Amino acid sequence: MKISGAEAVIRCLLEEGVDLVYGYPGGAIMPVYDELYKFKDQLHHVLVRHEQGATHAAQGYARATGKVGIAIATSGPGATNLVTGIADAQIDSTPMVCITGQVGKHLLGSDAFQETDIIGISTPVTKWNYQVTEASEIPEIIAKAFYIAKSGRPGPVLIDITKNAQFDEFEFSYKKCTGIRSYTPVPKLKLDKVAEAAELINKAKKPFIVFGQGIILGQAEEQLKALIEKSGIPAGWTILGLSALPTDHPLNVGMLGMHGNYGPNLLTNECDVLIALGMRFDDRVTGNLATYAKQAKVIHFDIDPAEIDKNVKTEVAVLGDVREALDALLPLIEDNKHEAWHNIFKEKYQIEFDSVIKEELNPTNNKGVSMGEAMEMINKHSKGDAIIVSDVGQHQMFACRYAKFNTTKSNVTSGGLGTMGFALPAAIGAKMGRPDREVVAIIGDGGFQMTIQELGTIFQTKVPVKIVVLNNEFLGMVRQWQELFFDNRYASTEMINPNFVAIAEGYYIKAKKVTKREDLDAAVAEMMASKDAYFLEVMVEKENNVFPMIPTGACVSDIRLS
């Protein structure tokens, strides 16, 4: 049967099991939207308020579900507005397929209305991209797009489809992609490397596990837990590894990196074997590489060969699927407790608790609600079962430092790119992907205003997300750096904010503002009990700082507590 390219796009999405897409229509993608109208019973399209919102919603959906997120936009500005989200998905390895309309093939290169070279623009920030100019290419290319986006180390793919290819008819048939000859998504696991790793781990006196999002993407949460419980090795997480292991697990020693916990950072430079699982030694984790874990033998488990020795020289590299690798490793690991070593982590935690955490969670100053106690209040009511979607800045660090998580895929945040404005649309995607779970967005007053228009999407779709804006009337993280490193010169970081509650209410979203500590508990309780979307603005201490902190370029063991 002959169908149009546009209809083929929809049928391909259905073949891939897609039932939800985010997007924004426009001239060059109208044939696809016409088919979306016809297929609305099978494929739900969410109209966002800006194309960037479509990408972040698709990312939130993908991160919360493990499935591929879809964003659709028109050519020109529609396509360029996707770029931030695509770059975010690339650096955070999020599976996403973006479909953009393009001017007709005969107009390519003519500077036609809304023509832009989105293939050229998106090349450095996509795992793969392709311009379709003939309708008959559509099934094979979309099949490839899904295969590439979700296989191996996941990432974003962009498919640009010229308008003629959407209109033209062809004989449709669909075959899922199962392999590409030039692409090896998962390197073959070498058992001798696993054995070498096991030997190093078994001999270690002070081993330390650091795990990243690879554990979540590789569905190796159970294997990770089994490994640490058998080996007794303390484990620290990167920001994207958070929630792969329950936060209250006794061997979970906290977050690595710039605003991570004191112990795991300090002891990175004291361990004798550092076991990195599905993480990429980002500079925010390592600080100065010249002084990072130099005393340790490093074992690196990763799916991406390009990550091996990229930043940190490894003693043993175990390439392959992390779940398969840990399954092979586990029987070779000897039972151990490493009690004395673990006690050092506990001592360091106590130091951090006494000098930072205690005051953060129960402030004795009269400067207002702290972000830490706001998070603690959310923990109290979520009981660690919510998906927390955080934006970027101080509140993000407080959210990641203090949020409690019982289950995996619960921490959704922009880690690598640090995209302000991520959380509100990402929360929409997370909630639509996991309607069974409570989704709470934690956003600063700065980031909230970068994608505030998505309140319109929340109103129109009635998606019951909970939005918490921690308002310190500053771009807090930049202000903190200005205070610490730029002699308090607060250049363009003070925000004169509008009435956020009135704005939320303008979108018919239930809204409340809390300014006093004594009102926080009841307000969070009311928000969490709400069946509908809810906006809660919490006025927080204006000039609070996130500590501990490893200043940029400093050594992990030079972590500051104040």
Place this chain on the structure above:
Amino acid sequence: MENRTFTISVYSENNVGLLNRISGIFLKRHINILSLNVSESEIDNVSRFIIVVETTEKWVKNIVGQIEKQIEVIKAFYHTDEETIYLENALFKIQSNLLFDEKQIQNIIKESQSTIVTVSRDFFVISKSGRRSEIEEVHAKLKPYGIMQFVRSGRISVSKEKMEVSTLLEELKL
């Protein structure tokens, strides 16, 4: 780590946009490409890039890792000059009368093992293949007589060691 000259060889599918994707990897790292050549390879429908850069071994490893990661790249390698057989090709366009008036030019052609590609009424063209230094030597010798046009190709090279890309492709045959 000191800078050295490295020759990067890339075997890839022959697809629109791949050159952009590969050159972007250098751009992102602020590394200048000294020479670039793209042609068919020994395998049907497989292209081969020869890219010459001057950088450290750490960076060239990183770059090759990133290149190889691209979906349409089959395999990428890097080699030092000692590990490859390489040359460039240059064309010199010179006024025809000089071939007869300046006898020394014929000696230059002979001694440098250059060849005359074509001779017409107004000009003749010399082709010289070899190392960069050999081409530069010919250039220096011809320059006093006047060169109407000069062009030099990117480096092409083959490795001294075996590169088993064909067998790799056989294994991957889909």
